[in-house]
Amino acid sequence: MAVAGGKKFLIPAIALLGILPMAAVSQSLSDSGDSTTAVTIVTPVKLDLTYERPTQETKLRNYIFDAYGPYPIGGVAFASGINQWTNSPPEWGQGAEGFGERFGSNLGIEAVGTTTRYGLAQAFREDTLYYRCECTGVLPRTRHAMFSALTARRGADGHRVFSIASLVAPYAGSMTAVYGWYPSRFGAKDALRIGSYNLLAYAGGNIALEFFYSGPHSLLTRMHLNNAHGAPLEGASK
Secondary structure, eight states: OOOGGGOOOOOOOOOOTTOOOOOOOOBOOEEOSSSOEEOOBOOOOOOOOOOOOOOHHHHHHHHHHHHHSHHHHHHHHHHHHHHHHHTSSGGGOSHHHHHHHHHHHHHHHHHHHHHHHHHHHHHTTEEOSBOOOSSOSHHHHHHHHHHGGGEEEETTTTEEEEOHHHHHHHHHHHHHHHHHTSOTTOOHHHHHHHHHHHHHHHHHHHHHHHHSOOSTTSHHHHTTOOOSSBOOTTOOOO
């Protein structure tokens, strides 16, 4: 979603409860009556980190949800409200008609950007779905989420590469808007500025996916709101 005039208001609500799983190492000391001390070290269970590429069905479902689902609609409505409040751009005026112009514009930017991301990812054989970090700790996980905004998985092993689709997508939507339906005074600099805000917004969405629990018993699952651009937690089928 974009805010006309280059102003972006990104307020990601990130729940940080329960996001610090620690690998516990415990020592059990026993005294058998002599000088021998028994030490037991409990090591963490190694997770199965085998990468599985998402199916075409998974990617199509995520694309529809990511472009036209409740998250983008809600974000577009919020951004359009900010535009209305700041009267940006002023050429669109106020009232229901002005809000409609802004809502349609932001929705168009969102749809073009998301379609570009998934389309280019398909063409370059990139997997741009978000995969949660295998690390622990707030800073490493936040760094992983931000870094993932410009990277993707490729190949059968899912090695991480710089993503052309992820770089181009935020600017495709803003360029389309500026040269398609924005007032004529807007130009390439405005498109680049708005696109950069869109990229930051996408990174914010990754942070939310990283820290919000969306497992089978989560509130998001019960509300059918857990199907964003994140990879399925249980892994996708080849």
